[in-house]
Amino acid sequence: MSELLNHIRDVMRKKHYSVHTENAYTDWIKRYIIYHGKRHPGEMGESEIAQFLTHLARDRNVAAGTQNQALNALVFLYKNVLKIELGNFGHIERSKKPKNLPEVMSREEVSAVLSSMKGKHLLMAKLLYGCGLRIKECVRLRVKDIDFGQNHLMVRDGKGMKDRTTMLPDQLKPLLHNQLKKVEKFISRIFGTEWAKFTCLLHWKKISQCGKRTDMEVYFPLGPYRKGSSQR
Template structure:
């Protein structure tokens, strides 16, 4: 039992520092998990007793023995750098000797318009609406599930995406064909909202320190999630029970089920719909800078990958076999 004079445990210190920095709950879980694995890898030694060589050994093990992806290894590295710099206040020198997992150079998996239609027609309800939004707006899945009521502008035909990747806001299009479905979804959620308000379970999660700055905002209609979950859940931080947003895994599962029903041989996920949106926008003749803004890419070079998809084989190339 921890007394008033007992210093908090290391992982509790990590969680506290992450919350001070206003990192997301997902980042908190991932960082804590990697720090645990690091400690267990070195026989439960305290990180205070370890340094660069132990960090390098762990990351090299992940790359060589664990064969993890480059992004996974970088996530582990970020977790350990956060531990030493932000919690233990030890500034490690640049880890030049770490064996880094090779970053694969792959083209995004893209569906044709016919294939997209085949997937979407096999989906219905809230998950079908979300899948249509992913393709119709180019949103990431996490941006879709976190969409707030106040950020849907029916009059302007726009969706304001708050705190996207890189903590950036951007605007994307609200498809005309989804207006009725979006109105119906908000009408249903409004009924839930009134019920939750009566039960005192309307305290929706707010980002950063907004809950402190605007104490009543969490109960306002505009801050509610567009795609709210049917059942209540307990906030792992505040321990309060309220209605959170639909889980990403649910959407992934329904998209996968619909994709299997089409018998399309390609690997299909919710993110495939975002890739398809970008490619089809470029095919339709839209400027790449506009597509870059809609997708929220910091560098146009990231958006350029879709031009490679357009130029890869297909109708623009005649095989020598067909030239006899």
């Protein structure tokens, strides 16, 4: 089984699937194989897929989105890895979709949450809310992705490995400038002032080469440098 799962991961990486999707798909495929007594997927087909999906809805009571993810994982397995075309699955007991409306925080609730935060965490929360960023997109933010003149951010390798631009509120610009100064001071304490200026303004990859921070995390370092601690 491990050889097959490794092959699945290789195929997904060649197609630039996210690590999250890769882990989710391989987990569902592993469950599918175990459910059918560790039979090789190549020996199974539409009937076994339908049985597994019905089991998820009837016995495991999974949500509709979870069942759909399992289906997508198995379709990917047969279509892209095993090169087997699937036909009609027959009857599949579907999970019921909830009819509840999504809960959306009011402006007052958002203000209450933000007022309880401070420092870089407050800035990150404001970026999430004001720029419509996902958490991963926020922590990957780089200096070159911010256009202060045009008031927009460039989100790189977002959902679906796609780039997009989003608006940058004016009130966040001074906060971002202040954060950049803090990061420059943080780097200068470790590597020296001139090197810090070069790193902060031109080539942030140098940090990852030194093993301290990746170039994707330069706007929000994980914590203060402590004297005597290892840079690696």
